[in-house]
Amino acid sequence: MEQNKDTSLTKVGILGYGVYIPKYRISVNEIANTWSDDGPLMSKSINVTEKAVPALDEDTITISVMAVRNSLLRANISPVDIGAIYVGSESHPYAVKPSAVTVAEAIGATPVMTASDLEFACKAGTAGMQMCFGLAKSDEIKYGIAIGTDTAQGRPGDQLEYTAGAGGCAFVLGKGKLIAELEGMYSYTSDTPDFWRREGATYPSHAGRFTGEPSYFKHTLSAAQGLMQKIGIKASDVDRLSLHQPNGRFPISAAKKLGIPYEKLEDALCVVKVGNTYSAASMIGLARHLDKAKPGERIMCVSYGSGAGSDAFSFVVTDEIEEVRNNAPDTDYYINKKEMLNYAIYAKHRRKIKMD
Amino acid sequence: MNPLMDKIAIIGYDMTKFGDLYHLGLGDLTSLAITGALNNAGLDRSEVEALYVGNAGSGKFLGQEHLGCLVATESGLDCQSFRIEASGASGAVAMRIASHGILTGYIDKAVVVGVEKMTSFSKSSDTQTALSTSLDSIWESAMGGTLAASFALMTKAYARKYGLTDEQRAQVAVKNHNNAQKNPRAQFKNKITAKNVLGAKMLADPLTLFEGCASSDGAAALVLCAPEIAESYDSEPIYLRASKQAHAPLALQRRESLSEIQSIKKAADSGYKQLNISPKDISIAEVHDVLTIAEILAIEGLGLVELGQGGIATIEGKTALDGDIPVNTSGGLKARGHPIGASGVAQAIEILEQFKNKAGDRQVKEINWGITQSMGGTGGTSVVSYYSR
Amino acid sequence: MSRNLVAENWRLERSRYLLVGNKCTECEKYYFPNVQICTDCNISKLDEYVFSGKGKLIEWTKIYEVAKGFELFAPLYYGIIELEEGVRVAAQITEVTDDTKLIPGIKTQMVFRKLFEDGSQGVLTYGFKAEPQI
Known part of the structure; x- marks a missing residue:
């Protein structure tokens, strides 16, 4: 060909x-x-x-x-x-x-x-x-x-x-x-039992505060940092950020730890009004950025799944968005x-x- | 009808009481009604040539099919038997089919029995499900529709077009309860008011529980025969002069209009034309008031009142026992009770009793022509039958 | 219950999920549900047609006494919708907040919802319901 x-x-x-x-x-x-x-x-x-x-x-x-x-x-x-x-x-x-x-x-x-x-x-x-x-x-x-x-x-x-x-x-x-063009993706995964639901169980169980530092933060931050390193960008190169949002606090702290200002995360923070949409959470955040983004802007999206792992993506918005x-x-x-x-x-x- | 024969004689009839007949099975009900009708006619079981069973849902209510054979067995009849199903019109269609057998000369004497045993369900949703089988099961029932909902849609469409009030509708039920008080075999003999009707719990907006029929058990039977042999059984037989059936699409959404039931008018008009009579000749009518609105649509379809005037005519008493054209003197489906398959036959029995001056306190004077209107579901099948001396 | 016949519901999937009907190649009449024969023309040559799902409300009611399997959804709104192609269907009306706004003639759009379920162990059946565009 x-x-x-x-x-x-x-x-x-x-x-x-x-x-x-x-x-x-x-x-x-x-x-x-x-x-x-x-x-x-x-x-x-x-x-x-x-x-x-x-x-x-x-x-x-x-x-x-x-x-x-x-x-x-x-x-x-x-x-x-x-x-x-x-x-x-x-x-x-x-x-x-x-x-x-x-x-x-x-x-x-x-x-x-x-x-x-x-x-x-x-x-x-x-x-x-x-x-x-x-x-x-x-x-x-x-x-x-x-x-x-x-x-x-x-x-x-x-x-x-x-x-x-x-x-x-x-x-x-x-x-x-x-x-939006994919610049790169990166995942960070480990066996970390912070949240689970057994077969046949109605409700999930979680490990309380253990869901924080060693779980959400460790994986989210590692994936985000790994991705930035992989594609050669710095935190300041990120125009918009969407993170998994199990509550309205964690993503704000995580963004801060990444050195990305709150304003770049804000548009993605739907959790405040619709709660944690689980598998959809970081994706809806990404979608809401796309609702508002200008061509040329770089959006980083990092999911987090308990158990645990994070997938990070970097996109650059194109003219087509309009x-x-x-x-x-x-x-x-x-x-x-x-x-x-x-x-x-x-x-x-x-x-x-x-x-x- | 066959030009050689322009009528069928009805020489015997009987029916069970309608209502919660927990102690009687379907075979018991039909055996009682058939035996009564044969005795009334003075006919021996061995003389019956064919049995026509009108039944809407023994399969879903009782898990019993093969009903022709069952009813023949339980009634001690050793003859060919047929089960006819056309939802609420099952009994009326059974009567038509039986009359066709006689008209063609194929048989001379037939028994028609309509029966339903509905009270075995303990949950309202089970009953609604069973009743919904008369609709299009995929494109109405499975979409959440019920029989009452379909009539509710017709009610609202009719009201938007003609301005029907709740009170006019409720009066159908009030009147029919009034009539039922004078009918010993009726299911509901209590007097009710429009306020009771409209204050009852909602089935489907705007129709309430008191505008519809309750589950009911019962059977009704007729003995039909060729006119030339009728007088050896009954010196003054009442004749079925015509019975017409017409069709409308099964699902409401496939009909052109929601504010009328076209099949009623089609069937009625062809009967009037054949008999060369007009609605003015009708003295009494039994109609299929499965919900209040249905009686209003029926009396309009039959031409007994002008289109759009059914509600007004009802509240003005035109259709009351002492009105110009008494409708549902028996109490109707609403108050006599509506064991589905039995209703079409029970309607004929009310007309016969009126002709024979056996209607007691609800007797109407000077009857020229009597008419019955029965329908399946929301009127996909309509049967209109004409009776005279 | 007959409503939960697996093969029958499978047969209806495309009609219920996607509003797939057909259109007569002769008289161009639209059919929903689809038919094998256009009885007006007495021909079996019909083209598949996917209805847009846009329509208008013809009439509606609120059902309180529902059939088996719909108990949890009661009371439910139900009505007749005329699709923009001129074909009418019966459907549940979903997303109703204020039923005084359900006036015949208002625009509707078919959305994808669960129609009913066969108890807690049986299959789930999905299909269209009408959402008023108010």
Whole structure:
């Protein structure tokens, strides 16, 4: 084959992105009142005011489909050219039967393609991005879609219940009309049991403060620093930063430790209003940066999944972003579209009420 | 009908009480109704040539199919048997099919029985599920629709077009309960008010529980025969003069209008035309008031009142027992009870009792023509039958 | 329950997920759900057609007494939607916050939702529901 010098045909990146966040919310205050906790204090300590709650007819599959459809409105590609779909989540509706096939069928991408569900706590979505980039770069597929979606559950009364939110984010990845070009990716992984859920268990367990320093911070910072070193950039070269956001505090501290000012992180901090969307969290942060970024800006996105690992990516936004940005609802549309629930209705939505 | 034969004689009838008949099985109900009808006709079991069973859902309510054979067995009949299903119109269609057998000369005497045994379900959602099977199961029921919801959509569309009030609708139920108080076999003999009706819990907005029918058990049977042999059984037989059936698309969304049930009008018009009569000739009508709105749509479809005037006519008492055109003197599906497959046959029995001056306190004077209107689901199948002396 | 017949629901996936119907090559009539024969033309030559999902509300109701499997969703909004191609479908109406805004004629968009589930062990069935564009 003739060597192609046109970089648009050799570089991989993002062609489209789409976000979906269910419209229901419960406030930290409302949860705190139920458990006789101090709401304002809790809200302040985790820097979260409310979290997104799925509707009764929503789950990881439906949220993924809605996010993917938004991403396709921006990518403007034919669904039959999609060669891979990966749904990263820790709340797949089935223990056995892939979410990804329903998503693929619902966008008309089947049958000549590969699909799989991924699980790596909150970083399964970015794991899917890496896989798509790999396949697209090696020309095994034309386009791949990586989705991070969760409808996370927290044990009633547990600290996690204040943050476990719901949302999804999808990226159409590959070569072609890129809106953001991938500069490099880097992962940092170890066996660190900070958070887990055993097979068949309803709610996850966590190791309290152990989830901080040796877990979230160690992996997030190592991945970010490793990536910067790998591609030869400094913290000051990063224009925009998205980090995993299990609460509203951790990412702010992590950015500070990386030497990246808060202002560069701020646009990604959706956790304050929608809670921790788990696999979607760092991806929605990236999406919200894309909602606002100017061509030429460099965005670094670092996920974190308990267990533990971090995937870091660096993108440079292209001129193309302006063309596609308004083809689908932006992240703020979903953040602002909301209806508050009381704890009783929330409990019904999250099926915390035993009915059989 | 066959030009050689312009009528079918109804020489015997009987029905069980309708309601919560927990102690009686489906075979018991049909055996009681059939035996009563045969005795009423003075016909021996061995003389029955064919049995037509109208039943909407024994499979879903009881897990029992092969109903023709079951009913024949339990009723001591040794003859060919047929089960006819057309949802709420099952009994009425069974009567039509039986009359076709006689009209063609294939048989001379037939038994028609309509039956339903519905009270074995203990959960409302189970009943709603069973009732929803008369809709398009994939494109209505599985989308969350119910029978009441479909009628609610029609109610709202009708009200937007003609300005129907809640009170006008409620009056259908009030009137039918009033009539049922005078019917010993009715399921609900309590007097109710519009306030009771509208204050009851909602089925599907704006229709309330008191606008619909409760689950009911019951059977109703007729003995039909060729007119030339009728008088040897009944010196003054009442005749089925025509029975017309018309179709509308199964799912509501495939119909052109939500504010009328076109199949009722189609069936009615073809009957009037054949008999060369008009709605003005009708003295009494039994209609399929499965929900209040259905009676309003039915009396309009039958031409008993002007289009859009059904609600007003009802609240003005035009369809009451002492009105211009008494409708549902039996109490209707609403208050007599609606064991689905039995209703079409029970409607005919009310007309017969009225003709024979056996309707007691609810007796209507000077009956010229009687009419029954029965339908399946939301009116995908409509049957209109005409009776005279 | 018959609603949870696996093979039957599989057959309906493309209709429910993607609004795949068809269009007669002769009279150009749209069909949803898809048909094998255009009975108007008596031909079986129909092209697959994917409906956009855009439409308008024709009529709606709020169902309180729901059928089995919908208990958790009760009360639910249900109505008839006319797709922009002129075909009408029945669908649940989702994302309703204020039903006084559900006025016939308002625009709707089909969204992807869970339709029902077969208890806690059985399959999940997904499909379209209408979201009012208000």
